[in-house]
Amino acid sequence: MVGELEFERPVIELKKKISELKEFTKSTDVDLSSEIEKLEERLEKLEKEIYENIKPWNRVQIARHPDRPTTLEYISHLFTDFFECHGDRNFGDDEAIVGGIAKFHGLPVTVIGHQRGKDTKENIRRNFGMPHPEGYRKALRLMRQAEKFKRPIICFIDTKGAYPGKAAEERGQSEAIARNLFEMAGLRVPVICIVIGEGGSGGALALGVGNHIHMLENSTYSVISPEGAAALLWKDASQAKRAAETMKITAPDLKELGIIDEIIPEVKGGAHKDVKKQSEYIDQILMKSLKELVKISDEELVVHRYWKYKAIGEYSFAAEYVKVN
Amino acid sequence: MLKDIFTKSKKKKYATIPSEAAKQDVPEGIMTKCPKCKKIMYTKEVSKNLKVCINCGYHYQMNAAERLQSFLDEGSFEEWNGGMVSKNPLNFPDYFEKLEKDREKTKMNEAVVTGTGTVNGFQVAIAVMDANFRMGSMGSVVGEKITRAIEKADELSIPFIIFTASGGARMQEGVLSLMQMAKTSAALKRFSDNGGLTISIMTHPTTGGVSASFASLGDYNFAEPGALIGFAGRRIIEQTIREELPEDFQTAEFLLKHGQLDAVISRLDLKEKITTILDVHAGGEVKWLEN
Numbered sequence: 001m002v003g004e005l006e007f008e009r010p011v012i013e014l015k016k017k018i019s020e021l022k023e024f025t026k027s028t029d030v031d032l033s034s035e036i037e038k039l040e041e042r043l044e045k046l047e048k049e050i051y052e053n054i055k056p057w058n059r060v061q062i063a064r065h066p067d068r069p070t071t072l073e074y075i076s077h078l079f080t081d082f083f084e085c086h087g088d089r090n091f092g093d094d095e096a097i098v099g100g101i102a103k104f105h106g107l108p109v110t111v112i113g114h115q116r117g118k119d120t121k122e123n124i125r126r127n128f129g130m131p132h133p134e135g136y137r138k139a140l141r142l143m144r145q146a147e148k149f150k151r152p153i154i155c156f157i158d159t160k161g162a163y164p165g166k167a168a169e170e171r172g173q174s175e176a177i178a179r180n181l182f183e184m185a186g187l188r189v190p191v192i193c194i195v196i197g198e199g200g201s202g203g204a205l206a207l208g209v210g211n212h213i214h215m216l217e218n219s220t221y222s223v224i225s226p227e228g229a230a231a232l233l234w235k236d237a238s239q240a241k242r243a244a245e246t247m248k249i250t251a252p253d254l255k256e257l258g259i260i261d262e263i264i265p266e267v268k269g270g271a272h273k274d275v276k277k278q279s280e281y282i283d284q285i286l287m288k289s290l291k292e293l294v295k296i297s298d299e300e301l302v303v304h305r306y307w308k309y310k311a312i313g314e315y316s317f318a319a320e321y322v323k324v325n
Numbered sequence: 326m327l328k329d330i331f332t333k334s335k336k337k338k339y340a341t342i343p344s345e346a347a348k349q350d351v352p353e354g355i356m357t358k359c360p361k362c363k364k365i366m367y368t369k370e371v372s373k374n375l376k377v378c379i380n381c382g383y384h385y386q387m388n389a390a391e392r393l394q395s396f397l398d399e400g401s402f403e404e405w406n407g408g409m410v411s412k413n414p415l416n417f418p419d420y421f422e423k424l425e426k427d428r429e430k431t432k433m434n435e436a437v438v439t440g441t442g443t444v445n446g447f448q449v450a451i452a453v454m455d456a457n458f459r460m461g462s463m464g465s466v467v468g469e470k471i472t473r474a475i476e477k478a479d480e481l482s483i484p485f486i487i488f489t490a491s492g493g494a495r496m497q498e499g500v501l502s503l504m505q506m507a508k509t510s511a512a513l514k515r516f517s518d519n520g521g522l523t524i525s526i527m528t529h530p531t532t533g534g535v536s537a538s539f540a541s542l543g544d545y546n547f548a549e550p551g552a553l554i555g556f557a558g559r560r561i562i563e564q565t566i567r568e569e570l571p572e573d574f575q576t577a578e579f580l581l582k583h584g585q586l587d588a589v590i591s592r593l594d595l596k597e598k599i600t601t602i603l604d605v606h607a608g609g610e611v612k613w614l615e616n
């Protein structure tokens with residue numbers, strides 16, 4: 001099997017053994033059916049054990065898997081009539097973000113998402129899914145267009161982060177991200193955001209101010225990469241595994257923190273094992289979300305989004321404190 | 326500088342392409358040579374391929390009649406304000422004569438044709454500019470006809486589609502021409518605020534005042550491959566900045582790269598792709614949302 005991960009090796013090996021035995025029985029008269037049955041039972045248990053108790057670091061690995069389905073792959077499975085629109089009408093066309101119009105089961109929508117490459121060549125073209133300001137400005141242009149034509153907006157989040165580069169700073173990376181947060185807050189159409197891979201900090205959030213936020217089971221969403229956190233906290237990037245656990249970056253973590261609405265289940269071992277099946281899981285949640293949100297009026301959608309973010313944060317008041325005079 | 330491009334391309338492209346009248350019995354232009362790949366082909370074959378070179382995909386210019394015929398459903402076009410003609414507000418010498426000459430040459434009253442028709446069944450308001458008439462320049466008539474088409478689209482609640490081809494403002498009408506940029510843009514703003522859909526398709530060439538007004542104001546801005554699109558002329562920029570400009574400067578592909586276009590669309594796919602957009606915008610009943 002290609003692209004297997006360390007933690008799932010026992011499953012893979014057992015599967016291999018079973019298929020070998022099956023091959024063997026075909027070529028001889030020896031009956032091994034009871035042995036095979038036993039092994040298959042064991043496999044079932046093992047799969048349950050491994051895939052239902054995925055550790056945060058293993059989720060990070062799945063989220064970063066080179067074969068992890070990208071925005072465009074999900075678009076091709078989930079939507080019809082997708083028409084990609086390029087450019088920010090200002091500086092350039094950032095291929096680290098894709099967007100356009102499409103239909104979702106007949107409903108006109110605008111779809112936007114970070115886009116990684118599937119190979120080195122495409123990754124260079126798409127800057128590994130790390131946008132420049134013009135990418136965010138293209139996204140905003142398409143969101144405004146969606147608002148004008150009253151189309152719901154669906155955003156797929158999948159980036160290590162906004163690109164940290166000289167040109168990006170010169171063209172206002174901060175402003176571009178900030179502007180999106182500001183404008184998305186006021187959109188008078190339903191906005192649904194789905195984290196499909198890595199949700200890297202502000203670069204992810206700039207497509208992430210929605211009425212509903214969902215995460216694929218093995219995706220991550222964080223203020224900084226585990227490696228970055230480890231370097232900052234313990235001056236040791238090799239502590240990334242530990243950071244992945246401490247930082248609360250997995251879908252179950254974010255669900256517990258009340259930040260996301262739904263965890264979208266993944267096919268066993270990760271979305272990359274079956275894109276079509278995975279798209280069906282996303283499809284169900286997306287339908288449910290849209291049904292809920294289309295009932296809400298334009299003004300209420302904005303209010304709904306406001307309170308969603310207003311509610312995030314933990315604090316208390318001290319009984320006694322030093323007064324500033 | 327724009328003038329050079331026009332005269333050059335006219336010589337190259339139009340010498341061998343038969344006019345509307347000559348099309349039936351093609352006496353002179355039986356063969357045609359592609360200006361890009363130099364392949365010699367049957368003119369008929371190129372015409373049948375929507376005037377796109379069968380060898381290299383080079384897009385020959387289309388006149389307004391050819392455009393309407395290739396883009397709209399057969400027999401669906403109905404013209405608006407076809408009789409509107411120019412005055413000579415600045416008493417510009419020879420202006421009427423020049424207009425008359427172009428009328429004869431193009432069998433059109435002005436540089437734009439407007440009206441309504443259907444695209445695979447979707448009704449649209451449409452304006453098609455023709456670079457053969459006064460280089461497709463915008464004077465009072467072009468501005469007014471386009472504005473009226475936008476107003477009519479608003480009134481009928483149908484999309485507005487414009488094919489641009491223009492050298493810019495019409496010099497003979499001076500500042501009145503300049504103001505047509507503001508007039509058409511104001512009409513598009515009102516249409517847009519009322520929820521109207523505008524699709525702009527820039528064809529070779531779209532420059533000056535036209536590129537700096539309605540051509541760039543679509544909800545979707547497209548261009549045909551290789552089309553020259555820009556504000557200032559290439560030579561004037563080179564003289565100003567004293568630098569040689571890249572070969573692809575101000576081409577449709579250059580604009581796409583610099584964020585100005587949603588897409589560059591081959592003429593062969595154009596009708597189908599625009600239909601997709603019209604279809605998504607038309608929406609329709611979505612039953613599963615109800616329960």
Ligand SMILES: [Zn+2]
Nearest residue numbers: 359362378381
């Ligand atoms: Zn050719």
